[in-house]
Amino acid sequence: MAAALLGAFATCAHAQSTEIPAPPQQKAVVIRNVQLHSAVAGEPRIEKAWISFENGKIVALGAEPMPADAARPDAQVIDAPGHVVTPGLWASASTLGLVETLQVAATDDTTEFGDFHAEVHAATATNPDSDLPPVARNAGILMVHAFPQGGVVGGHASAMRLDGWTAMDRTVRADAGLVVRWPMMEQVQARWARPAEEQRKERDRRLAEIDRFFDAAEAYLRARKADPALGKDARYDSLAGVVAGEEPVLVDANWPGQIEAAVLWAARRGYRPVIVGGLGALDVVEVLREHAVPVVVSGVNRLPLREQDGFDAVYALPARLMAAGIEVSLASGDEPAHERSLPMQAGRAVAHAPKDPGLADAHAALLGAVTRVPAIRAGVGARYGTLVPGKSATIVLWSGDPFEGTTVVRRAWIDGGECDLNDRHKRMRAKYEEKRLQREPAPKDDAGPPVVADPPKSPAP
């Protein structure tokens, strides 16, 4: 059975011109004999499990043996012992789809002009035909919480699926948090920096600007509620959810002073803050805990904030925050083409997790930090992020522990539709394997080790 399965994976060596989005799930699927991580908080993994899904939703799951009547007789059965099933991973605080080639300005739609552009939404311009998402899918990343960039108020983040023909197909939630970049509170003393006094003035100017903007928005929203005939201000209108405390404010802040100031600012206004970045969060963990503020750690593959911080200060940051009672999600913090580093970053965070009674199972906690928690952050936790009957069948089948560097994604489904796991890399590889074969028509058997991670064939529609 297993052999048949793997054999089925290892055929397609030829490039496709492009990856075809999956149609809605037509046939029920049952995956059997896998290690299953539901990513539900506190729920241990099941060493030998089955899971079935149809019409894009998870139907049932459990420990083997699977009851005979648990799956439709016509279901596609994938028997994958030794493999691992998890929810699809999330690329959090990401620009995936918003930019193709970082240094080619024409391909960059991350940033709108000016400092306050609350009215824009990431969902608008995530390019469905970008070459980048298929690469991310090969790292198990099936969802993205896409952030617009730039300015002080960058715009609205959007929750997106990484499959679909159009941007609309892909959008799960357009208003998934307001991105705010908090100004530097501390004065930088480096030689290149402007004098401290000047920096303080600049900071105060920016803080006042932020307050003016949100004061005006609140006043406008109250006025418009009272008088719907009032002219519509696109910027302020987009803030209704934020002001009502429904849509979170995703505050980009790394220095302890930034974090502290941002949290207190949001608390004063009754907004729901989320700290994104969070390098210095441990220094102000009390204020985070007091206000129950979650943190999106923007990658552990970052240098420590300060010279005196330990070499593992960032590696261990997610786990330390978790142990301190903070709800943490982990983003790659990397450029969109390199989102695929996320699983290994999670693994590194596990490796450096401190032994702490508050964090018994670091692996499970970090898996939650790349699945369950980011889905909640994106406002779609009820539908995505965990493997629970009734939720979206957004599932990855891994060759092993998802956090190990050698693990590859065997198959993946978004809302039950199976992803085409081909990508630009595989196409280019296949093309130049062809060159090698042409130049060496009879390759010797011992020319090199066998290629074990061939891309799977696209599922037949």
Next chain:
Amino acid sequence: MTRSPCRPRAIIRASLTVLSAGAVSLSALAQQGPPVAMRPVDVRRDALVNVSVVATPGERLADAVVVMKDGWIERVGARGSFELPAGTTVHDGGGATVYAGFIDACVRVDSASAAKAAAGEAAAHWNTRVTPQVRAADLPALTTDQRKALRDIGFTAAAVRPNAGIFRGSGQVVLLGDDPRAARTVQEDAGTDVAFETTGGRPDEDDPEAWNRATYPGALIGSIALVRQTFADAAWHAACAETWARNPAGNDPPVQSNALAALGRTVHGMQRVWFDASDERNLLRADAVAREHRLDAGFIGSGREYRALAEVKATGRPVIVPLDLPRTPDVATPRAIEAVPLRDLAHWALAPTNLAELLRAGVPAAASTVRLREPGAFAKAARRAIDAGTTVDEMLAALTVHPARMLGIEGIAGQVRPGHLANLVVVDGPLFGEDMKVRETWIAGLRHESEPRSKFPLKGTYALGTPDAAWQPAGDATELVIDPDAKSIAFRGAKEKPGAAGERPADAPAPREGDGANDGRAAGEQRRDGRGARAESVSFEDNRAGFTVDGKSFGAEGTLRGSVVVGRTGAQVTLLRADGAAIRWTLKPSDRTGDVPDAKKEREARMAEAGGTAPADPAALRAKVAATLAAIPRTTPLADFGIEKPFAPKAVLVEGATVWTAAKDGIVPDCDVLVQDGKITAVGKGLRATLAKSGLEGVHVVDGTGKHVTPGLVDCHSHTGIDGGVNEWTQNVTAEVRIQDAVNAEDVDWYRQLAGGLTAANQLHGSANPIGGQNSVVKLRWGEHAAAFPVKGAIPGIKFALGENVTRSKKRYPSSRLGVETLIRDRFQSAREWREAGARWNALPAAERTRAMPPRPDLELEALAEILEGKRLVHCHSYRQDEIAMLLRLADDFGFRVGTLQHVLEGYKVADDIARHGAGASSFSDWWAYKMEVMDAIPWNGQMLWKAGVVTSFNSDSDELARRMNTEATKAVKYGGVPREEAIKFVTINPARQLRIDAMTGSLEPGKDADFAVWSADPLSTYATCLETWVDGVRRFDRAEDARMRARDAQTRAALVELAAGDWGKDGGGDAGGAGRGRRGRGADPGGAPGAPGAPPVDSIRSGSLLARMLGTRDDYLMEQVRSGMDPWSVRPGECGCDQIDSWNAIFEATSGEGGAR
């Protein structure tokens, strides 16, 4: 050549023969105009009596007499030991102390216009920053104010030095008096000044057109290269001149060069070079240049020399030490404390000890005002240095005998001796004590009072009798305090006892109305009646003082005008109302009841009462400071995670580990590694048995059970630990620059990388020009200074670059991939021809060689010729297959083999060509899509190259990624299934092979250096953590040790924060601010980069100018980096590449930019 700290003897003697006949030379004014009336006859014989004389540090003569004649000291002795010659003007020193006049060995004057003029001469150097022909005589004289400011500290002579450029020109020693006789030059030659100044890659502010010519050097490496080339040129120029003089026939005359000619004496060791050593690392770099060119050198230091004391001492050269103390770090809030690295805290604490440490180590050191924003801060800094343990004698020596010797004037200055210049400083109170006052200086026998003392005869507290009053004064002002020195007059009520607690001092503001009734302070305090009043607008003349005072204190409306008129028998004190009515007191000398109250003591007493804290007992404070300073672990580097003493056992035995040999044995379970004297001596099972004879005596045993051991990881593409810019991008070919000149061993990222198992790195120049600079192959010997980092015996290399980065500028050659090839070919051809010409000259018979002009040394062509000779490896940044193939073809044509192709992300497309040529491939594991030329990059690249037989490695090109190279190797397994024992080679023996250091490191085999890492698990697993890292058998990282160091640093930090928050911090700082900081060695840059000392301050740059706009953009860019979570010290202006981007954007309207080197 001896490294005597003094100037070459011949020059000293020459100056003495002129100068010690000073009676003549100093008394006549050569350029005196004809007298307009009577011819003046100047009787200049003065004696200072009633003084103690410190003739030289440690030699004090109490109650002495100093006789000066015609500007020279004639006699020094105890009072009464000789008779004063007739005609001597006697000056009563009033018990003051006389020291030799201080000598400032470095006072910088603005030489920008002189340099500009020199750069514009017909025979000027091609680089506008090379103007050694500027002479002190071309410089503006010190202004009256500058002289006075220096005199007020006690300086009587100064070496005046030019401040602009790299080769700045030569200085001279002048006297600091105002009279021309006391302001002349006493040493024509104070040496020539050189600074590693950079442009930061910017064009001149007003001359953007000239950017290509003027911007070199943009980085420290370029600056050092230019200095080296210029010294080589100067020696060559001198040789040409000699040859020409011997044999003009048939030869071309030597190149006309004012600059090179001006350096002729220097390169022959006859003129000292003063290097601007803007931090201790630049000092050692300057020393290396001086050694290479056999220069007589000294350093204008930074105040940070204590950080590398042994190394500074080993140079054997003198140091001019700025008393440039950092400000007390902000420790007011937890946020502020978190932001200060230990490096800065420790520097703040230890900087005041720098001078003493140098002197105690035997380094000739002169204390100077150089780098101080205000010379006035000098006295405060000196006092702080003394409080921190510098002895008065040490300070005095650093101000007199040491600078005199450094400047070659020790025969005439620096001591109070007959035959020396009559340069004296007369001081009240202990030298640089809190109450010290420089009363006067004598320069060439002429007196300069620091603050002309008032001749007003009354000073002290006087009882006021009953006034003769036109109205009834409201209060009973019963005392008048007159202090002509402080220009103050105050009335006080009788109930205020002088010096009593709670009393308002003479200099406190006048109390407001109602102040006296109840000022809210503690009960029992003296009630104040409000009669006190401080006079305003006080002026003193010889016998009169005028002032105004608030009438309220005297029951009058408005302001009263007052005067004190001193007559023959007494004084009249008058207060005049607006209507002319007056109050009058008469003072007699007998009314004097006491001295002027000591404002400071009163203030302290008041503070003590108000705040409850007694003013710190100075002795106790000094003891506390001394104890805290002594407790700072003197680590290398002196910073977080610094090493006190590296752990270097004689032998190490790792037992029972899984050993990844990266050699033919592959991965061996349950295996031992034996290390002796830094080398691996055995790898195998049961090695303990082989030690049977000697046993485990002295052997450090590492229990490897459950652990894995790999060779130390090797990173073939690093930019870590490079000071002052990785890119000398300002020219398209910069083969002359060397990263080895700018290695920074103190970069904490080295330590962080050791914590990831890395032990060796290839420090590469950036990729902004087709032929970049020479690389540096180092081992991560954290805890040592930079000199210990290079791998001895590594074959040198050089960085080349192709593609988008080097063609980005569309206004210089090359602007397309077409020109990249032709440019490189042209330079190789040039190098070949240059080498051939040199060989022809060398082959000449000796006699003929002296007649033929020698070939010019050329550091750039030399490096390129070495490539052609196979002595230097090319490491070429490359992406696209066409450019890769181009380079291989080019190399084949010139007959050399490319060392490595760096990045080589399309290498998989031409893997066969690369394999055939034999170049190594040093690639990213899986980066792509950040620019057009990497859109086809694929993570199978490494595997496909490896499979084609190319020696393949994965590199970091990142301070951060270099911390986890083990899991980069993992990706060779993931993408393409490279076997694990081969994958580990991608980050060990393969990069070692590429760098040709594989005989020393990169695998675990007997005979190799003991470079290895111990891992908690399979090193290719994400879950593996590095437990310990060894380099040459020395443990450079260890998790337990790391924990100990964190605790140690936290403790030091706490002690220093406490010190900074206390009295020592309050009184604390100097005026240096952030200058001299910088862990990346931006340090106190010698200038050039705006915002750095020595360069125009940023605020002086014209607002709205191109440069201002560029700097603004740069600052915003850098600030954004910090805002988003980067350590401010990791943000490297000029190194992040943003400078380039800005320059290019601003000047060429380029549409896109790229940072760093990838």
